[in-house]
Amino acid sequence: MSGRSFSVATWNVNSLKVRLPHLGQWLQSSHVDVVALQETKVTDADFPFDEIRDLGYRVVAHGQRTYNGVALLARSEISDVLCGIPDFSDEQARVLAATVEGVRIIDVYVPNGQSVGSDKYLYKLRWLDALRTYLTAALQEYSKVIVLGDFNIAPEDRDVHDVKAWEGQVLVSEPERAALAGILDLGFIDTFRQSSQAAGAYSWWDYRQGAFRHNAGLRIDLVLASERLSKDLDGCLIEREPRGWERPSDHTPVVASFNLK
DNA sequence: ATGGCTAACATGGTTAGA
Numbered sequence: 001m002s003g004r005s006f007s008v009a010t011w012n013v014n015s016l017k018v019r020l021p022h023l024g025q026w027l028q029s030s031h032v033d034v035v036a037l038q039e040t041k042v043t044d045a046d047f048p049f050d051e052i053r054d055l056g057y058r059v060v061a062h063g064q065r066t067y068n069g070v071a072l073l074a075r076s077e078i079s080d081v082l083c084g085i086p087d088f089s090d091e092q093a094r095v096l097a098a099t100v101e102g103v104r105i106i107d108v109y110v111p112n113g114q115s116v117g118s119d120k121y122l123y124k125l126r127w128l129d130a131l132r133t134y135l136t137a138a139l140q141e142y143s144k145v146i147v148l149g150d151f152n153i154a155p156e157d158r159d160v161h162d163v164k165a166w167e168g169q170v171l172v173s174e175p176e177r178a179a180l181a182g183i184l185d186l187g188f189i190d191t192f193r194q195s196s197q198a199a200g201a202y203s204w205w206d207y208r209q210g211a212f213r214h215n216a217g218l219r220i221d222l223v224l225a226s227e228r229l230s231k232d233l234d235g236c237l238i239e240r241e242p243r244g245w246e247r248p249s250d251h252t253p254v255v256a257s258f259n260l261k
Numbered sequence: 262a263t264g265g266c267t268a269a270c271a272t273g274g275t276t277a278g279a
Contacts, residue, residue, distance in 0.1 A: 015268055018267090039278085041269070067278090112279060114279090207265090209264095211266095250278085
């Protein structure tokens with residue numbers, strides 16, 4: 001018996017003001033049900049709510065000036081909105097959760113970490129520990145949970161274009177990967193890896209030195225699904241096209257499709 | 262080769278991203 005189709009996307013837009021036309025063009029063809037944005041870099045007061053409603057989406061935002069900022073777009077009703085990580089004091093707007101069609105959606109913009117051993121790296125590891133605690137509670141409250149966003153961690157060597165160059169560096173270092181593994185161990189599936197074992201499938205390419213042309217990238221944008229939901233997974237696709245458009249984000253959208261039973 | 266791009270803030274050059 002066939003269920004209800006439900007598609008969810010993540011996209012680090014690296015400034016929503018600059019990328020609003022890209023978002024509009026992409027949504028016209030993709031028609032996804034839910035979009036989680038990161039690095040909107042816009043305050044809630046300046047957020048383009050009307051423009052996004054005109055694209056056919058309801059929207060909630062958790063933003064700040066200049067840096068960070070997350071938003072959730074959905075074709076249907078958005079409820080039980082929660083900003084940030086509970087019991088974790090953070091001035092940076094990086095997490096936004098809401099329920100759509102009975103699915104708990106948690107949009108995350110994991111800190112970059114700058115360089116291994118730096119203060120920002122230690123903040124990243126503390127932050128990931130707090131996220132793990134949050135997701136433990138979320139799984140107790142909800143069975144259908146999707147955690148998606150810019151994780152700023154390449155899970156495995158096959159998610160890295162040049163393993164020698166990146167080995168031990170931020171985004172690839174062992175403590176970061178262990179923190180991600182600790183989150184997956186709670187009962188989440190990396191939806192891309194459930195549907196593809198391919199190497200060389202990336203979601204981010206540096207702006208410099210023709211990295212996209214050479215496919216010199218990393219897979220750091222992930223859609224994780226709780227075990228209950230992963231049973232309904234149709235597939236996960238990295239949509240490369242928007243990365244090749246004029247004035248692109250350095251990240252490209254990643255879409256997971258479900259057939260909800 | 263600690264450069265290379267891009268965006269914000271500002272209006273030149275710094276900070277940050279990944």
